[in-house]
Amino acid sequence: MNTALEDTIYCEPDRIFCKIRKIMVGVDGSEGAARAVTVAFEIGELTKSKVYIVYIIPLPNIKHISVMSDVSEEELLKKYEINGKKILQGYEDAAKDFDIKVEIILDRGLASDVLIALSEKIEADLVVVGSHGGTGLKGSGMGSSTERVVLGASCPVFVVK
Ligand SMILES: Nc1ncnc2c1ncn2[C@@H]1O[C@H](COP(=O)(O)OP(=O)(O)O)[C@@H](O)[C@H]1O
Ligand SMILES: [Mg+2]
Secondary structure: OOOOHHHOOOOOOOOOOOOOOEEEEEOOOOHHHHHHHHHHHHHHHHHOOEEEEEEEEEHHHHHHHHHHOOOOHHHHHHHHHHHHHHHHHHHHHHHHHOOOEEEEEEEEEOHHHHHHHHHHHHOOOEEEEEOOOOOOOOOOOOOHHHHHHHHHOOOOEEEEO
16 A cells, blocks of 8 residues: 555654664774764764673684684684774773763674674664774675674664765
């Protein structure tokens, strides 16, 4: 059945953006993620939201790299963990320039799956991700984590180019 234009239900003025209280942003140390964080912080300030900054240690990548090199999974995991903590710490410090509350989260797994699960656990009202991340293959649409998060998340997703 076709909906006539005059029957379209528009969002009420205080829906979606004005009701945002919790924002989750995914970071992977890339330039794309840095832009996403800046946008998340700005929306956080505008909507007085808490911003959850999340870094997922990419377990599938670790298994792959370990098989291809002499480095053990344990050793790689430790390196990713140290790097992740450093990235999160940097953003926690950067947040001091904004009038927002932040929480940093370090988790592990397939980035997209864990980002979706966390967004549901936190009950995020908005997820912010970069259009691209660390892999940096900019010629072929958006990054695979972002594509999966856009398709799989149950809240609005803001993709920052
Ligand atoms: N390991 C991760 N932890 C948290 N967020 C991530 C992670 N990897 C990617 N993201 C988010 O997804 C965005 C796009 O990354 P991705 O889809 O992996 O693209 P690419 O294929 O270019 O690496 C990043 O800018 C970041 O916001
Ligand atoms: Mg990536």
